[in-house]
Amino acid sequence: MPTAAAPAPHATPPRLAARRTVDRARLVVLVPAHDEQAALPGTLRALRRQTARPAAVTVVADRCTDATPEVARPFGARVLRTRDNADRKAGALNQALAALAVAPPEYVLVLDADTRIAPTFVETALAHLDSDPALGAVSGIFHGDGAHGVVERCQANEYTRYASKILTTGRVAVVTGTASMFRYRALADVADHRGDALPGTRGDVYDRRAVTEDSELTLALRTRGWRLVAPSACRCSTELMPSFPTLHRQRVRWYSGMLDNLRAYGLTPVTARYHLQQAALTVGTLTWWAMLLLMLGAALAGTFVWQAFWLAVGGVFLVERLVTVWDGGPRARWLSAAVLPELVYDTALQCAYLHAWVTHLRGRQPGWGHLAPVRA
Amino acid sequence: MYQITGQGAGVLATTGLALATGWVAAWTLAVAGVAVWSVARVLRRRVAARAATH
Numbered sequence: 001m002p003t004a005a006a007p008a009p010h011a012t013p014p015r016l017a018a019r020r021t022v023d024r025a026r027l028v029v030l031v032p033a034h035d036e037q038a039a040l041p042g043t044l045r046a047l048r049r050q051t052a053r054p055a056a057v058t059v060v061a062d063r064c065t066d067a068t069p070e071v072a073r074p075f076g077a078r079v080l081r082t083r084d085n086a087d088r089k090a091g092a093l094n095q096a097l098a099a100l101a102v103a104p105p106e107y108v109l110v111l112d113a114d115t116r117i118a119p120t121f122v123e124t125a126l127a128h129l130d131s132d133p134a135l136g137a138v139s140g141i142f143h144g145d146g147a148h149g150v151v152e153r154c155q156a157n158e159y160t161r162y163a164s165k166i167l168t169t170g171r172v173a174v175v176t177g178t179a180s181m182f183r184y185r186a187l188a189d190v191a192d193h194r195g196d197a198l199p200g201t202r203g204d205v206y207d208r209r210a211v212t213e214d215s216e217l218t219l220a221l222r223t224r225g226w227r228l229v230a231p232s233a234c235r236c237s238t239e240l241m242p243s244f245p246t247l248h249r250q251r252v253r254w255y256s257g258m259l260d261n262l263r264a265y266g267l268t269p270v271t272a273r274y275h276l277q278q279a280a281l282t283v284g285t286l287t288w289w290a291m292l293l294l295m296l297g298a299a300l301a302g303t304f305v306w307q308a309f310w311l312a313v314g315g316v317f318l319v320e321r322l323v324t325v326w327d328g329g330p331r332a333r334w335l336s337a338a339v340l341p342e343l344v345y346d347t348a349l350q351c352a353y354l355h356a357w358v359t360h361l362r363g364r365q366p367g368w369g370h371l372a373p374v375r376a
Numbered sequence: 377m378y379q380i381t382g383q384g385a386g387v388l389a390t391t392g393l394a395l396a397t398g399w400v401a402a403w404t405l406a407v408a409g410v411a412v413w414s415v416a417r418v419l420r421r422r423v424a425a426r427a428a429t430h
C-alpha cells in the first residue's frame with residue numbers, strides 16, 4: 001500500500017547531498033526491470049541516498065508494457081530497452097553487460113527493481129572490492145522489511161535467519177540477485193569460459209538457460225576461483241510474497257533452479273557442499289513428513305503420549321529459532337515463540353521443495369510468477 | 377510368487393514402523409545437535425561484536 005509520505009512515482013526527486021559521487025569509470029549500476037513502475041522509484045531513491053552515490057545508473061527495461069522507462073528518467077537514470085529478449089532477466093542483463101564492453105567500468109552493481117539498498121551499501125562494497133583483488137563479488141544481505149501478515153512475517157524471519165547465518169559463518173552460498181556488486185573483470189572471466197569450463201554460451205555473463213541466474217553465476221564465479229563476501233553493511237530490503245500461492249511459485253522456481261544448476265555443474269570440489277545441502281534438505285523433508293504421519297497414526301490409534309525427553313528436544317529447537325531471529329525485533333520473536341505459524345510455513349516450503357524436485361526431474365521450467373508490486 | 381500371511385504382514389508393518397520411528401528419532405536428535413551448535417556460534421558472534429563496540 002503506498003504511504004502518504006512517498007512522492008508520486010513520476011515526480012522529479014530532490015537531489016540529495018552525497019559524501020562523494022562515484023564516476024562511471026568506477027561503477028555502473030544495472031537495474032533490470034520488467035513492468036516495475038510502482039517499485040522502481042523506491043529503488044532509485046535508495047541509490048540517490050548512498051554515501052557514495054553512483055553517477056551511472058542504467059535501467060534495463062525488458063519487455064515493459066507500463067511506464068517503467070518514464071519513471072526512471074527523472075531520477076537521472078539511462079534507460080536501455082532490450083531487443084528480442086526471450087531469456088528473461090539473464091538475457092536482459094547479458095544485453096546490458098554487452099553494451100558496457102566498449103568502455104567497461106571497474107565494477108558493476110546489479111540491483112533488482114524492487115530492492116532498496118542501505119545508504120552505505122555502495123561505499124562498503126567498493127571498499128571491499130578495492131582492498132582485495134581476488135574478490136569477485138560483494139553480495140547484499142537481503143531482509144524483508146515492512147512485512148504485513150503472517151506469510152510475509154514468516155519470510156522476514158527466514159531472511160533474518162539467513163542473514164544471521166551468513167554473518168556467523170562468513171560463507172556466501174549465493175551472491176544474491178537482489179543487490180550485488182561485481183568486479184567487471186570477474187564477469188568477463190566467466191563470459192570467456194562459458195561453453196567449455198562453465199555451462200552456457202561463450203560471451204554470456206549470465207547463463208540464459210538458468211532459471212535462477214544468481215545461484216548459477218555464484219557457481220560460475222566460485223568455479224573460476226573468485227572469492228565472495230557479504231558484509232553486514234551491504235543490507236538491502238526486498239519484496240515479500242503476500243500469499244502462500246505466490247510464495248509457492250517463487251520457491252519452486254528457486255529450488256528447481258538450484259537443482260538444475262547443480263545438475264549442469266555436476267559434482268566438483270565447488271559444488272560438493274551444495275549437493276550435500278540438497279541431500280540434507282531432501283532427507284530432512286522426507287523425515288518431517290514421516291514424523292507427521294507417525295504422529296497422526298499414533299493419535300488415531302490412541303497411542304500418542306507426550307514424553308519429557310522429546311519435549312526437551314523440542315525446547316532446543318524453540319531456543320534455536322528464537323536466538324537466530326532475535327535481530328528481527330519483538331514481532332519476529334513473538335512469531336517464532338508461537339511455533340505453529342513457522343511450522344506451517346516450513347511445511348509449505350517443503351511442499352514447494354518436493355514440487356521443485358518433480359519439476360526438475362521432468363525437465364520442465366517453472367513459471368516466473370512476476371508479482372505486481374503493491375508498495376512503492 | 378511369494379505369498380504373505382496375515383501374521384507376516386503384521387510383523388512387516390511393525391518392523392517398518394519401528395525402523396521409521398528409529399530413523400525419525402535419530403534424525404531429530406542429529407538436527408537438535410546442529411541447532412545447539414548453531415546457537416553457540418550465533419551467541420559467540422554477538423558477544424564478539426559487543427566486545428568490539430565497547
